[in-house]
Amino acid sequence: MTAKRALDLFGGLALLAALSPLFAAVALPLALATAGAGGVMRRRTVAGRGGQAFTMRTFRTKGPLAGLPQLVHVVRGEMSLVGPCPLTPGHRECVGESRRRLTVRPGMTGLWQISGRSDLPWEERELLDLHYVDHHWLGMDLAILARTLPAVRRRRGASASTTGETRSARLA
Numbered sequence: 001m002t003a004k005r006a007l008d009l010f011g012g013l014a015l016l017a018a019l020s021p022l023f024a025a026v027a028l029p030l031a032l033a034t035a036g037a038g039g040v041m042r043r044r045t046v047a048g049r050g051g052q053a054f055t056m057r058t059f060r061t062k063g064p065l066a067g068l069p070q071l072v073h074v075v076r077g078e079m080s081l082v083g084p085c086p087l088t089p090g091h092r093e094c095v096g097e098s099r100r101r102l103t104v105r106p107g108m109t110g111l112w113q114i115s116g117r118s119d120l121p122w123e124e125r126e127l128l129d130l131h132y133v134d135h136h137w138l139g140m141d142l143a144i145l146a147r148t149l150p151a152v153r154r155r156r157g158a159s160a161s162t163t164g165e166t167r168s169a170r171l172a
Contacts, residue, residue: 003138008081008105011145012074019068026065034060041069046086047094049105054078056086064152070108082141083107084129093126101133114147 030040041057048054056079057069073079079086086106087093093101111128112120120128132140 004080004136004141005077007138007141008074008077011081012071016071016075019071022065023068026059026061026068030060042066044086045088046106047089047091047102048078049102051089051094051099051102053089067108074108078105080105080107081109082132082136082144083110084132085110085112085125093129098126098130101129104133104136109144109148111144114144114151 027040034040038060040060042060043055043057045053046056054073056073059066059069070079074081083104083106084101087101092098111132112125115128116124
């Protein structure tokens with residue numbers, strides 16, 4: 001087992017245990033509000049490591065809590081805590097030159113999450129994902145994890161004005 005997989009497995013299990021009351025707090029109102037209307041979970045087919053498709057589940061809610069069920073995918077080894085954004089198997093970044101993104105597991109968070117998320121142009125998000133694929137290491141994963149919660153709290157990624165970095169420096 002690699003150090004990254006160990007971090008994913010033990011970190012995912014610890015987060016699942018610690019956040020289980022939050023799972024219930026999100027799922028119960030959703031279950032009551034969506035009774036008979038598709039359920040609590042959204043399902044989306046995404047490309048995992050090696051292009052292996054799997055059904056990713058998220059809560060049927062908007063906001064940062066929607067992704068909590070992805071922790072189950074992390075523990076199962078379909079996803080990682082940190083990695084490229086999960087995409088559908090037919091997405092343009094899953095074919096051709098960008099296919100190298102499939103050499104790692106998609107992540108719950110990544111450089112795209114802490115660098116601006118939806119504020120970024122698609123091309124820059126693609127570059128951040130490919131930079132991660134080409135240069136990831138355990139220290140980078142730990143740094144991304146440390147910056148994820150503050151980025152989610154701000155409901156947007158870290159910006160150059162708050163971190164004192166430029167986007168190009170964040171790639172290093």
